[in-house]
Structures are given as C-alpha cells and as structure tokens.
Amino acid sequence: MEKTLVQKYKPLVIALSVIIPLAVAALFSIKIEGYDLSFLPPIYASTNGLTSLLLIAAFVAIKNGNRNLHEKLMKGSVVLSALFLVLYVAYHITSDPTPFGGEGAIRTVYFVLLISHITLSVVVIPFVLFTYLRAWGGEFEAHRKLAKITFPLWLYVTVTGVIVYLMISPYYA
Template sequence: MKTQSIEKKYNTFIVIVSIVIPVVVAILFGVKLKDFGYKVEPLSFLPPIYALTNGITAVVLVIAVLAIKNGKRKLHETLMKIAIGLSVLFLVMYVAYHMTADSTAFGGEGVIRYVYFFLLISHIILSIIIIPLVLITYVRALAQRFDAHKKIAKITFPIWLYVAVTGVIVYLMISPYYVY
C-alpha cells in the first residue's frame, strides 16, 4: 500500500513536469534576449559542451544497465541519478544557447539532408516522450516496485539512449554550419 501511495503522490508532479518542460523549452527557444534589449554575447561555446553531455549520458546509461545486470543496485541508482542530472544540465545549456544565438541552418544537401532531419525530428519527439518515461521509471524504483520498474525501464532505456546518441550525431552533423 505504501509503494502505491508513493507513486500516487508523484503522478501529478510527473504529468505537470512532462507538460511544462516541453512547453517552456518551446517558448524559450523562440525568446532571444537581444530582442528584450539585453546585450549578451551568443553562448557559442555551449553546443559542443552539451553534445559532450549527451555523449556522457549515453555512456552512463549503458554502464548503469550493466551495473544492474551484475547485481550492483547502489551503483545503478547512483549512475541513474547522474544520467538524470546530466540530462537536466543539457537542457539548461541548450535553452541558454538558443536564447542567446540564432538557430543554425543545416547546409547539407541530398540524402544526408533527409538523414539529418529524420534524426533531428525523431530526437526532438523522443526527447519529449522520454520525460514522463524517466520520471515514472524513477518513481517506481523509489517506491521499490522493482518488477514494474524493470518493465518500464525496458522501454525507457533504449529511447533515452537513442535521444542521447542522436543528440551527439545531430550536433556533429550541424557543427560545420555554426557561425562563430
């Protein structure tokens, strides 16, 4: 009974966060500080840092799965908290960059252009979907409902890993077109 009350306690939070984050990011993506009279230099140094953050997140996720498969629950828990923290850090840097810099257009042509936009669009859609999945997975572990946690983690893990890896790939594909 206690475990269900823990999940119930967090359900509203999960719904709110899962809606608010994408909406706020979408709004802030369109906000440019210079349009409000702020004289800020574009944070041009951030894209490689947040791409690296995505890459580290991917590695942490894989190590966390290996840890739990080897019965190292505490290590798994720590690594998952790190992965969540890295994802939040990525989000903050991503928004900060886009509030200070104009969007970069992808300059590739032909098939590579379709590959880039497929990866970008799937990355964006899945990055929205992953928010509630990560939160639900985390809360089920917090509630010590490990069977339910494991079930949803089998869905959450590959999506989160895809988002992290495609974040790096999208950055590498667009990086030649950044204007510094």
C-alpha cells in the same frame, strides 16, 4: 492506505511532462541579446554523450547485480540530462538558429534524426520520471518493466543528440 510514490507524484510528473516541452518551445520565441554562449553546443552535446555512457554503464551494472552502482549511475544520468536541458535552452535563447547546410541524402538523414530526436525527447520525459519514481519507491518489478521501454528511448535520444550536433556543427557561425 498510504499512497505509493508514483501515486503521490503522478500529478507532478504529468505536469513536468507537459510544462518542460511547452516551456522549451516557448523559449524559442524569446531572444536575449548581448550574450555570446556560442561555446555551449559542444558542451551540451558532450552531456548527451556522457549520459549515453552512464546509461550503458548503469545497464551493465544492474545486469551484473550491482544495484548500488546502477543507482548512482542513473542519478548521474538524470542530473546530466537536466544540465543538458539548461545549457540547451540558454544557448537557444541567446543565439540565432543555425540552418543545416548539407544537401541530398545527408540532408534527409539529418532531418529524420533531428525530428525523431526532438519527438522522442518529449516522449521520454514521463518515462524517465516514472521509472525513477518506481525505483525510488521500491517498486522494483514495475521499475524493471518500465525501464525496458525507457532505456532504449533515453539512449536513442542521447545518442542522436550527439549525432545531430556533429552533423550541424560545421554550420555554426
């Protein structure tokens, strides 16, 4: 009996779902001096914004029965999310952290959004990968069921990424 794509790649998805967050966390302890990548935050925030738009467009495309467009938009979403991760890590290993300077209720709002964004950005990794694998393997009913969870999580992460950037951007040095 031949394994499905999900069965075949499950160990890789699990490994990536653990390795990516651990690697990102570990990279925060590394500082590479001599590079000024201070131009990156608006770029990686824009990749989050574009990903949000692609996710919504992909949702609309599949609801309208346009599977081909949906597939292209979802591939674009995956690529933009990967690009975001690379740019985010590059910035943070070459730059000092930026403290949030807001006070009062806005400070609480910022940290609630930031903590939920970070937490769900870790949680969404296996959801995105397994949802993608199910579609790639032609398991469309299983894909659809998982996508009902993945879509709002992924959309939340991308939208809050933009909001967090907009809230902290006045405090960049």
